[in-house]
Amino acid sequence: MRRWGPADYRDMPWKNGGGVTRELLRRPHPTRPEGFGVRLSIATVAAAGPFSLFPGVDRHLLLLEGQGMALTRAGASEEVVVAPGQPLFSFPGEDAWDCRLLGGPVRDFNVMVDRALAEASLERVHLEAGARHRLAASPGTQWLYGVSGRVQVAGEVLAEEDILEWDAPGALELVGESEATVLIIRLMPRAGR
Structure with a gap:
């Protein structure tokens, strides 16, 4: 991470x-x-x-x-x-x-x-305080960006304006410490890369 x-x-x-x-x-x-x-x-x-x-x-x-x-x-x-x-x-x-x-x-x-190297996706997740959101395992790189509030993820705190990165992460769970919005960016290498 x-x-x-x-x-x-x-x-x-x-x-x-x-x-x-x-x-x-x-x-x-x-x-x-x-x-x-x-x-x-x-x-x-x-x-x-x-x-x-x-x-x-x-x-x-x-x-x-x-x-x-x-x-x-x-x-x-x-x-x-x-x-x-x-x-x-x-x-x-x-x-x-x-x-x-x-x-x-x-x-x-x-x-x-x-686009010759990889493809990306971007998802917005909103959590209420105490709410949970499960992220499926991803074979590529995954970034989380804190738009607002604070969330716990894999023992780490993601605060507003922070980025956390995982390479080939297993399943992750986001837990809202407060009301929060998080962006999830996934990067998948193109075949043969």
């Missing part, structure tokens, strides 16, 4: 220069030193504009704060509204999307993975 917290994160400009992302975790790409195999981050979107392009990367986005945003694929009519409580939005990083804010700035959680 490994742990990261706010002191380990770094703020970085967006690839297209349109904003700032807090990079929580970055795994290097095995053959491209300038690239990444997987990246977890939180973006603050303060104004309308285009998403950065990441060819060969699968992106998963989940709104954390704000009223939401409407997304339009380049040259098409408005297609997607990302709002609080909705499921995540997944898309290929080479697709050009423009964003329109629905009521002021938003913050969103991003999982980006090189």
Whole structure:
């Protein structure tokens, strides 16, 4: 098990220069030193504009704060509204999307993975104090990110803004110390990797 917290994160400009992302975790790409195999981050979107392009990367986005945003694929009519409580939005990083804010700035959680290396999933779990949530065994890597509150997991406390990582974990159980929201990110290597 490994742990990261706010002191380990770094703020970085967006690839297209349109904003700032807090990079929580970055795994290097095995053959491209300038690239990444997987990246977890939180973006603050303060104004309308285009998403950065990441060819060969699968992106998963989940709104954390704000009223939401409407997304339009380049040259098409408005297609997607990302709002609080909705499921995540997944898309290929080479697709050009423009964003329109629905009521002021938003913050969103991003999982980006090189699709030739692995595939990722992102799930949001809300727990009341004392509630339990069982996570099935996973053959890949699993990260837990504390959005709010505190939970116990495998003898460790996951607090707000912390990340816990397990490689090839067995079944885990989350127990809410308080009302809490946790993001579960799973990374599965592609066959032959």
